[in-house]
Amino acid sequence: MLSSFAGARDGWWLNEPIRWVQTNLRETDANLDAAHLVGQLADMRANVLLIGMGGITAYYPTRIEFHTISPYLPPGHDMFGDVLQAAHAKGIRVVGRFDFSKTSKAAFDAHPEWFFRKANGDPVIYNGLYSTCINGAYYREQAVKILSEALDKYPVDGLFFNMFGNQSRDYSGNDVGLCHCAVCRRKYEQMFHKELPDKPDDDYRKFMFVSSREVAAIFGDLIHKKRPQAGYFNYVQESTDGIMSESNTAVARPLPMWPYSASDNVNRALNSEPGKMPVNLCMQFVDYWWRFATVTRDEIALRLWENIANGGALAFEVNGTLDQQDRQAVETAKPIFRWLADHEQYYSRERSAARVLLLAGPANTGQTYSQRSYRGLFRLLSEEHIPFAVSNNMRWLGTRDFDLVIATDWAPPELRGYAEGGGRVLIVSPREPQFPLASIVRKSPDVRGYFRVRDHSLFPSLHDTNLLMLEGPFTELAGDAKAPLTLIPPSMIGPPEKVHVDWKDTDQPGLVFRTMGKGTVAWIPWDLGALYYRESLPAYAGLFRDVVDRLQPTRQLRTNAHPLVEMTWMQQGDRKLLHLINLSGHSQTGYFPPLPMIDIRVEIAGRFKEAISARNPAHLQVHFENGYTRFTVPRLTGYELIVLN
Ligand SMILES: [Zn+2]
Numbered sequence: 001m002l003s004s005f006a007g008a009r010d011g012w013w014l015n016e017p018i019r020w021v022q023t024n025l026r027e028t029d030a031n032l033d034a035a036h037l038v039g040q041l042a043d044m045r046a047n048v049l050l051i052g053m054g055g056i057t058a059y060y061p062t063r064i065e066f067h068t069i070s071p072y073l074p075p076g077h078d079m080f081g082d083v084l085q086a087a088h089a090k091g092i093r094v095v096g097r098f099d100f101s102k103t104s105k106a107a108f109d110a111h112p113e114w115f116f117r118k119a120n121g122d123p124v125i126y127n128g129l130y131s132t133c134i135n136g137a138y139y140r141e142q143a144v145k146i147l148s149e150a151l152d153k154y155p156v157d158g159l160f161f162n163m164f165g166n167q168s169r170d171y172s173g174n175d176v177g178l179c180h181c182a183v184c185r186r187k188y189e190q191m192f193h194k195e196l197p198d199k200p201d202d203d204y205r206k207f208m209f210v211s212s213r214e215v216a217a218i219f220g221d222l223i224h225k226k227r228p229q230a231g232y233f234n235y236v237q238e239s240t241d242g243i244m245s246e247s248n249t250a251v252a253r254p255l256p257m258w259p260y261s262a263s264d265n266v267n268r269a270l271n272s273e274p275g276k277m278p279v280n281l282c283m284q285f286v287d288y289w290w291r292f293a294t295v296t297r298d299e300i301a302l303r304l305w306e307n308i309a310n311g312g313a314l315a316f317e318v319n320g321t322l323d324q325q326d327r328q329a330v331e332t333a334k335p336i337f338r339w340l341a342d343h344e345q346y347y348s349r350e351r352s353a354a355r356v357l358l359l360a361g362p363a364n365t366g367q368t369y370s371q372r373s374y375r376g377l378f379r380l381l382s383e384e385h386i387p388f389a390v391s392n393n394m395r396w397l398g399t400r401d402f403d404l405v406i407a408t409d410w411a412p413p414e415l416r417g418y419a420e421g422g423g424r425v426l427i428v429s430p431r432e433p434q435f436p437l438a439s440i441v442r443k444s445p446d447v448r449g450y451f452r453v454r455d456h457s458l459f460p461s462l463h464d465t466n467l468l469m470l471e472g473p474f475t476e477l478a479g480d481a482k483a484p485l486t487l488i489p490p491s492m493i494g495p496p497e498k499v500h501v502d503w504k505d506t507d508q509p510g511l512v513f514r515t516m517g518k519g520t521v522a523w524i525p526w527d528l529g530a531l532y533y534r535e536s537l538p539a540y541a542g543l544f545r546d547v548v549d550r551l552q553p554t555r556q557l558r559t560n561a562h563p564l565v566e567m568t569w570m571q572q573g574d575r576k577l578l579h580l581i582n583l584s585g586h587s588q589t590g591y592f593p594p595l596p597m598i599d600i601r602v603e604i605a606g607r608f609k610e611a612i613s614a615r616n617p618a619h620l621q622v623h624f625e626n627g628y629t630r631f632t633v634p635r636l637t638g639y640e641l642i643v644l645n
Contacts, residue, residue, distance in 0.1 A: 002082035009224070012093065013231045013242050017344035018048055018313035019337050020096070023321055025052035030059050030070035032321055034082035040322045042090045044334045045341035048313075049087055050160055053080050054146060056129060058102060060153070064146045066107035066432075074527030093157035094149060095233060097500045100143045101163035102129035103241040107138070116166060118180040119198065125177045128225050131176070131570065134166050134211050136185040139328055151226040153584065157229035159223055160244065167198065172287050173252075178204065187211070194229040202368070212220060213238045216425060237363060243269040243276050244645045246317075248283035248301045249295055259586045261376060262303040264390070266312035271352055271389040278312035281309035284319070284329035291319040293494065294329035296640075298591035304336050305639040309579030311350035314340055343614055346577060346641060351569040355403040355556055356548075362410050363392040365442065370429075373408040376529030377428060378511075379407075380544050385559050386570035404552040407433070407527050408633055414578065420517025427523045428544075430473035437523060438512050441476040448490045449474075450503075453508040455484035459552070462540030465555035468510075468539045475525035476508050483509035485543075490580040511547065522547055546576075556601040565597065569604075578604065580633065597636045604644065614641040 019258060021041060027033075029052070052059050058069045060080040073079055084094045105614045107125060108115055108130040115138070116124050124131035132138040149160070158489075162561035166179050178184075180196055188196050191210075192203050200208075213236065220239035239630040245265035251259075253566035258264070262280050269278035282303040285291045294300070300316075308314050309593065316333045324330050340347055358377060361369025365588055381388045388406075393413045406426045411433030419425050426432055432440060451468045453459055462468075474487065487510060514521045524547070532540040549555075557578075566581040582594035610631040611620040620631040620642070633640060 165217035376533030383563035419519035
């Protein structure tokens, strides 16, 4: 299957269990003791180190002009070289970190054309460093010289790049706007026949996308030419071998917190680009201002378990070295790294075995996409224990079987052919699909009304209610006297004597089913996902469950597990892996130790001879009946793995 995905390269990152530690070094760390650091890594049984190499600060003697060597690198020393040698001696791979987004004043004085320019022509200066432009010759020529030297000199196992693509905010959160350098102005004019905008719009996002991917391709080609065994890791999907992402926090970020952050990032990367390795960094710090203050232990643990339960690398990041002043994050990560080292046979070459696909927003377009709608559906699927894969590209069509594809806010034209060929599709969005499905009467941006349940036989989960609340956009489709769910438009809300006394039922459907060729498409033309994300009403979960059950009558997994148990269903060679993660410790803004859960009954479609629990080691009794293998997980604390043969 991998070979059907263009650009996928086979390498250590795909074939080995990965326990990855990233140290975001400060320039003062250039005098670190390589043996000490590598000893700490070996002790926690990490097997990949991502460490500062060059870009803003070089941690090795470099001969390339304007490549600033750390002033703290003792004369005659080669910190990066020493670490690389010591790590390799212990079987630890080393990925070098570069950041070309900023460089010195000396470079700016000599080559002002390399740099980011604000709309008024000023450079962007932060702590004495000048921001470069992704379209300028610093990225496209000077960086290539720097990387060529590095790759010639050191047998690295990979390279990683931070900050890729003209950030419009600095670390302090100040808006610096869009780059107006001569190259950007000329190139944008050529692409769109107009001047650069003041604020990013869809065209500008497309422009930045194209610009950053050009550089990604240059770097990728260079790495693959000079070190064919080395991996290329970046925050982009194009040209890379590993797709980087982060689970992080920021104090000003809108609530609620997203406890599925790592699962979301890894699931999406793995199933959007099946030939690449997802590396989701668990960032230890609270926010930029407090790089040395760690988030809670249980948030660290949750992210690490989610990473590996979804087929990604175990990946953990610290600022500075492993000698932390706040040791909570490192001390949490250590036993998890060690346990995974002891059970590493289960943690490589995992593939999703899910038969439901959730489409994430379109990659490669710059088109906006409702994160709230997506997250609501993500939560519903997880809480319903429906194993699902997330993808943001459509190349999976024809390469992999699914029973059901779910789309929100982006229902691409490819879904039509998929349905006509016998596929089943659920669209949950007021935004109309990009193929003809049902005639639209009008689109209302904000409706505060209800839906009436007309046919309870279709909605067994809604037996205790005749109403669901609607708030937000609603797309009115042609009226249907037989619609099972219909709109009640807004009516009087007060005083109590007047509440809804004037309401009127309509025949405007809140759900339609359409046959397309050999397949079926269901459309909920309002934002059930976003409403569930914010309100968590059981009626939304009930409606979702009943529609999914109608489209996909056979579930892969049936269980009495609590909704806050996340389960992922993975394939590894000939065996299957069921991962269970306990999210019950998350409340409001806190992550506490999860409440232990006992006697979780599980029924998995298919016949398995044995089920082994790895975290609380036991052979579980299995029974096969009516197409399902049944067993009970006696105890779940934070995480459990069931291996099925
Ligand atoms: Zn520019």
